[in-house]
Amino acid sequence: MSTTVTPTIKHTALSDFKEITKMRLSLSVVFSSVAGYFLGADTISLKIVLLLALGGYFMVGASNAFNQIIEKDLDALMHRTKNRPVASGRMTVNTAFLIACVFTILGIGILYSINAQTAMFGAISIFLYTSVYTPLKTKTPLSVFVGAIPGAIPFMLGWVAATDNFGIEPGTLFALQFFWQFPHFWAIGWFLFEDYKRGGFFMLPTGKQDKGTAVQIILYTVWTILVSIVPVFGVTGQLKLSIVAAIIVLSLGLVMLYYAIQLYKKMTEKAAKQLMLSSVLYITLIQIVYVIDKFIR
Known part of the structure; x- marks a missing residue:
């Protein structure tokens, strides 16, 4: 007689944290922020890099903790999220709330030590994610538009941390990551x-896995690509891109x-996963190319 053993996942305080x-x-947000800092800084300060990394981590951690408190009952209904600490009952709402509050204070405080504008954008990010995006997710597909704002802040946050200025350069970095979302x-x-x-x-x-959604995915991918090569034309202030780098960026975008076109043709979950993976690779490599191009140009 054989016995079927169901594997169990061991959850520790660290894994729950x-x-x-x-x-x-x-x-990944810290990576984007540091990349933005390298692009904006005349000279690299390891102290600022460390502060930006810590502040960015606390900022996103706070947003996610608040999100899991608000959505704990809904998370419990979904296979992907039912084992989250609060949804599963392993962590109390009070504990999660304490973590979220401490992270908010630490995140904004650390970013403020860099400069006030960086802290302001960090605070805006936490507010929009928890107070606007999260409640809208069960109401309207427009929630993705709202969520794309805090999602696009990290790349430009690094530039603001380096320069204490918001202009065309961080605006372009914001637009790139905004459309990519x-x-x-x-x-x-x-x-x-x-x-x-x-x-x-x-x-x-469109609320459905249909051609309408697939077409919009293609359109926003095209806009992402167009924004990503704009710096090569010299219209984005100090944010510049060489022709070689622009060709690489364009190739990655294509x-x-x-994969966006493949999703339109196949309309399958596998095609959607391939697009998701290619999008993660794209945004990571774009940031690396931007930074390398600045230092070898």
Whole structure:
């Protein structure tokens, strides 16, 4: 007689802490912020880099903790999120709230030590994510537009940290990451459509996995590519891009566009996953290319 053993996931206080603050997402935000700082800084200050990394991490961690408190009942309905600390009951709302508040204070305080504008944008990011984006997710697909604002802040936050100035340069970095959010999150919304539906979330622009959504994904991918090569034309102030770098950036964008078109043709969850993965690779490599180009140009 054979016995079937169901594997269990061991949850520790550390693993729950990583989950409540979404450590991997937070680290990706830190990466974007530091890349923006390298682009804006005349001379690199390791102290500012460290402060920006810590402040950015706390800022995103706070937003995610607040989000999981607000959505704990809905998270419990979805396969992807039902084992989150608060949704599963392993962590109390009070504990999560304490973490969120401490992270908010630390995040804004650390960013303020860099300069006031950096702290202001950090505070705006936390507010929009928790107070506007999160409640709207169960009401309207327009929530993605609101969520794209705090999602686009990190790249430009680094430039503001370096220069204490908001102008065309950080505005361009913001626009690049803002438009990128749509194909990225709509791809996620596509392959997690059924799971999101269990929680009552409206993530796709048409509310369905249809051609209308696929067309909008293609359009926003094109806009992302166009914004990403604008600095090569010399119209974005101190944010510049060499012709070689622009060609590389364009090529990376065309790869992402290829997968967006494949989603339109195939309309499958597999195609949506491929687009999501290509979008993550795209935004990461774009930031690396921008930074390398600045220092070798």
